[in-house]
Amino acid sequence: MLINKKSFLKVLLGFVFLLILVVIVNSNKEEGVLVLEEENNTRQPEEMESINSQLHDEAISDPLVVDIKGAVNNPGVYEITAGSRVIDVIESAGGMTEEADTYSVNLAELVYDEMSIVIFKVGEEQGIWQTEKNNKIRINSASKEELQSLSGIGPSKAEAIIQYREENGPFQTIEDLTLVTGIGEKIVEKIKDDILIR
Secondary structure (H helix, E strand, C coil): HHHHHHHHHHHHHHHHHHHHHHHHHHHHHHHHHHHHHHHHHHHHHHHHHHCCCHHHHHHHHHHHHEEEEECCCCCCCEEEECCEHHHHHHCCCCCCCEEECCCHHCCCEEECCCCEEEEEEEECCCCHHHHHHHHHHHCCCCHHHHHEEEEECCCCHHHHHHHHHHHHHCCHHHHHHHHCCCCCCCHHHHHHHHECCC
């Protein structure tokens, strides 16, 4: 009987030890899974943020090519970063000369790709091209009030044009206006001779 009790105790202790070992191993596995899941969860937003940041930087890094002429110290074609204004291009061109007519240009205007900027001298004849340009509405930079001066464009359509511009960037063609909510081909046909895209 004594031998049986000792054998029984050995078997029981062995079983208990084995059970404890199994519990420890399983808990470590579950803990490891949780740690991995936590690491994955924390990495994913960081990775997404890094990707978004990289895409944003690439979009900003694409230069705009702008032509500046007239009364600047170094006229020519310049590469400028997106979001720049006319004053930035003038500074890149060495600034205006003493003869420059500062009233002939909007220094705060946002620059767009392939833009042509002309800085006239004080008293200089601006010619037919400039006169025609001044009589037309620049659809990519016009204010709400200027847009409303166009046939068929009321306050809500003017706001829709500005909103589209802000969300999608400048219009590339006159036909792009049909992408604006509430503006169809008939309205574009009416106003196409009164607007400038570039």
